[in-house]
Structures are given as structure tokens and as C-alpha cells.
Amino acid sequence: MPSPEELKERILRLKEERNAVILAHNYQIPDIQDIADFLGDSLALAIKAREIEEDVIVFCGVDFMAETAAILNPDKTVIIPDTKAKCPLAGMVDAEGLRKMKEEHPDAAVVSYVNTTAETKALSDYCCTSANAVEVVKAVPNKKVIFTPDRNLGAYVRSQVKDKEIILWPGFCATHDALRVEDFMQLKKEHPEAEILAHPECRPEVLEIADHVFSTGGMVKHVRSSSKKEFIVGTEKDMAYRLKKENPDKIFYTLDRAICPTMKKITLENLLEALENMAPVVKVPEELAEKARVPIERMIEIGRGERTG
Ligand code: SF4
Known part of the structure; x- marks a missing residue:
């Protein structure tokens, strides 16, 4: 079994050979975030996908994101490492x-x-x-x-x-709708100085108790410029990995149930396999x-x- 570091090395080498770019959503596992050429929310990824000049876009995210990349940049080969990464919403x-x-x-x-x-x-x-x-x-x-x-x-x-x-x-x-006010209040009780950031896919009662409502890209910008030191991250757990990496002096608290299973379908193993086989390709009929x-x-x-x- 190759180690994660070996897998990453092989992916990066093959990526160069294929003239490929790796786009990854903020909810991807840390190992994928680490090797992405561009990490972002769905808006930032859509804008980026349109501008890619390399031959291949490897999309580490869910089906509709890869499909959007294929729609916006139809001359490129768009690959998603696992076609089971389907957003139920x-x-x-x-x-x-x-x-x-x-x-x-x-x-x-x-x-x-x-x-x-x-x-x-x-x-x-x-x-x-x-x-x-x-x-x-x-x-x-x-x-x-x-x-x-x-x-x-x-x-x-x-x-x-x-x-x-x-x-x-x-x-x-289902991931955001499952988050409850009580989950946030428990964390707030344990960390009273922490600011609550909530994604707008959370329920209205959650948004009401949040200090701020942000997309994941909005969270990145806010945390970077905020004088606050602690944050309760009201979205998918792995968002906190990016926030911590970019703001090592700040503290982030996540909610145990905030996991998007479909985003976790993408792994280093299937990413490497996708680059080796140049498949599965995401295509949208031109009409x-x-x-x-x-x-x-x-x-x-x-x-x-x-x-x-
Ligand atoms: S968190 Fe997962 S299920 Fe929810 S909208 Fe995003 S991709 Fe879809």
C-alpha cells in the first residue's frame, strides 16, 4: 500500500505529464486540499474552470461542479475521480x-x-x-x-x-440541514469567545443565532481579516482544515455531524487512478x-x- 506522500508524489508527477490542473472544493479531505492547484467555493471554482488553459481539468468535488466546468470550458477534458460523488441536493x-x-x-x-x-x-x-x-x-x-x-x-x-x-x-x-441550534450553543457554551459562522444552507433558526452568514469563500475572507481569534465553523468539517492552514494562530471548532459523505468519495487513490486512465470523463451534450x-x-x-x- 503506497503511503499518502507517495500517492501525492505520483499524482503531481502524472498531473504534469497530462498537462492537467486539479480544482478542489473547500470540503475535500485535507490530503486533496494539499495538492490542489486551486481550492475554492463553487463560484470561485466555476470562474476558475472557465479560465483554465491546460488540457485537462481534474475536478475534486461533486458531479454538478465537474459538469459546470465542462459546460464553461467545453474544449477541455474534465475528469471526476469518482462518479459516485453526486450531490443529493x-x-x-x-x-x-x-x-x-x-x-x-x-x-x-x-x-x-x-x-x-x-x-x-x-x-x-x-x-x-x-x-x-x-x-x-x-x-x-x-x-x-x-x-x-x-x-x-x-x-x-x-x-x-x-x-x-x-x-x-x-x-x-442533508449535511447542513442536520445542524441544530443546540449543536452550536453547546460549542458556544464551551468557547464563549468564539464567533459563529454559518453557511446559508443551514436552517433559518441556525442563521438567526449566527454572528455571520457566509459561503465558504466568504468564511475564508472574513477569518483572514477578523481580529477575532476563535470561530465555530457552521459548515462541512473539512472547511476548518483550510481555515487553520491559512490562519495558524486562530482556533476553529467544528460540528461532529457536519460531514458531506459525497464529497468524501474523492480519495488520493481514485484521483491517481483517474489521472492514469484519463477517466471518468464528464461530458455534457452540446445542445x-x-x-x-x-x-x-x-x-x-x-x-x-x-x-x-
Ligand atoms: S454539502 Fe454535500 S450534499 Fe450539501 S450541497 Fe454541498 S455537496 Fe451537496
């Missing part, structure tokens, strides 16, 4: 149901979280991420918005954009990609900010 919208909702609200714009399939994006007017959802919904000219698929992020946007009617799709992220590209490009134009609130 993205699977919560069915095209038929969304078409029906659009028919019921013909004056509404559809704003879809980037955590959706290419089919859902193709039926949407705008995409957004947790980093720019508020800005995107504010920028939409329609007074009515159908927001898919995360009801918690949608409710957060609704609380920030008072002059629009926002209809919520009833989806949720579908063309439709799905429109709302993503609109999002990138509107909101390049990483902060949510």
Missing part, C-alpha cells in the same frame, strides 16, 4: 416539476443554485451560488422569483430581498450545455463577490 429538482411550476408562475424568473443538474440549469434564467445568491436575486428584473433547489438558502435570500416574491423549491442539503451555459454566464456577470451577508 442537485438531484432534488425534477425537470417535469420545475416546468409545471414555471407554468403556474409565468411572470417569475427561475434562479437556480449552481447545485443543480445541467437539465435544471437549462430550464433556469439565472444561476447563483451561496456566495452571490442575494446579489443575483436583487439583479433579476422580475418581481417574482422561483428559487431552486435549496429552501434554506432561498429563505435566507428572501430575508435579505424584501421587495420580491420568492417561491421556494422544497430541497435541502444541453448551450442552454445551461446561459444562466451560469449571467451569474458570473452579476456576482463575482464571495460574501453572502
Whole structure:
């Protein structure tokens, strides 16, 4: 069994030979974070994917992220180390149901979280991420918005954009939705000086007790510039690895149940295998990609900010 260090060396060597770039989401395991060329939230990764000049993008994240990279940079070979890394939230919208909702609200714009399939994006007017959802919904000219698929992020946007009617799709992220006020209060009791940072996929009652609501990219920026020393990280646990690495003098507390199992499907072993075999390749049929590209490009134009609130 090769050690993690040996695996990393082989991955980095093969990456050069293949002229590949490794993009990784902030929720990836520490070993993957350490060898990524670029680490970020879904907005930052989408923007980066569009700009890649190398031949191959290896996406260490979940299916919709790799798909978005393939849509935005169709001339590149996009590889995901494990096709089982599927975000359950993205699977919560069915095209038929969304078409029906659009028919019921013909004056509404559809704003879809980037955590959706290419089919859902193709039926949407705008995409957004947790980093720019508020800005995107504010920028939409329609007074009515159908927001898919995360009801918690949608409710957060609704609380920030008072002059629009926002209809919520009833989806949720099982990882963030499982976090409870009691979990945070217990940590706060043990570490009273710690600031609570919460991701907007958390339940509304959690966001209410948070000191700040941020996307993961927003957390990175905030922690870097904050004079505070301790933070309760209200999102996937491995986010704290990046925060600690970049801010070694600060202390981070995580919630035991904040684990996204699907993000953990990517390992050093399957990353190496993917580079060896140049597979599995993520492809989006051009006709579908063309439709799905429109709302993503609109999002990138509107909101390049990483902060949510
Ligand atoms: S944390 Fe939630 S939204 Fe993000 S990939 Fe995991 S299941 Fe999907």
C-alpha cells in the first residue's frame, strides 16, 4: 500500500505529464486540499474552470461542479475521480416539476443554485451560488422569483430581498440541514469567545443565532481579516482544515455531524487512478450545455463577490 506522500508524489508527477490542473472544493479531505492547484467555493471554482488553459481539468468535488466546468470550458477534458460523488441536493429538482411550476408562475424568473443538474440549469434564467445568491436575486428584473433547489438558502435570500416574491423549491442539503441550534450553543457554551459562522444552507433558526452568514469563500475572507481569534465553523468539517492552514494562530471548532459523505468519495487513490486512465470523463451534450451555459454566464456577470451577508 503506497503511503499518502507517495500517492501525492505520483499524482503531481502524472498531473504534469497530462498537462492537467486539479480544482478542489473547500470540503475535500485535507490530503486533496494539499495538492490542489486551486481550492475554492463553487463560484470561485466555476470562474476558475472557465479560465483554465491546460488540457485537462481534474475536478475534486461533486458531479454538478465537474459538469459546470465542462459546460464553461467545453474544449477541455474534465475528469471526476469518482462518479459516485453526486450531490443529493442537485438531484432534488425534477425537470417535469420545475416546468409545471414555471407554468403556474409565468411572470417569475427561475434562479437556480449552481447545485443543480445541467437539465435544471437549462430550464433556469439565472444561476447563483451561496456566495452571490442575494446579489443575483436583487439583479433579476422580475418581481417574482422561483428559487431552486435549496429552501434554506432561498429563505435566507428572501430575508435579505424584501421587495420580491420568492417561491421556494422544497430541497435541502442533508449535511447542513442536520445542524441544530443546540449543536452550536453547546460549542458556544464551551468557547464563549468564539464567533459563529454559518453557511446559508443551514436552517433559518441556525442563521438567526449566527454572528455571520457566509459561503465558504466568504468564511475564508472574513477569518483572514477578523481580529477575532476563535470561530465555530457552521459548515462541512473539512472547511476548518483550510481555515487553520491559512490562519495558524486562530482556533476553529467544528460540528461532529457536519460531514458531506459525497464529497468524501474523492480519495488520493481514485484521483491517481483517474489521472492514469484519463477517466471518468464528464461530458455534457452540446445542445444541453448551450442552454445551461446561459444562466451560469449571467451569474458570473452579476456576482463575482464571495460574501453572502
Ligand atoms: S454539502 Fe450539501 S450541497 Fe454541498 S455537496 Fe454535500 S450534499 Fe451537496
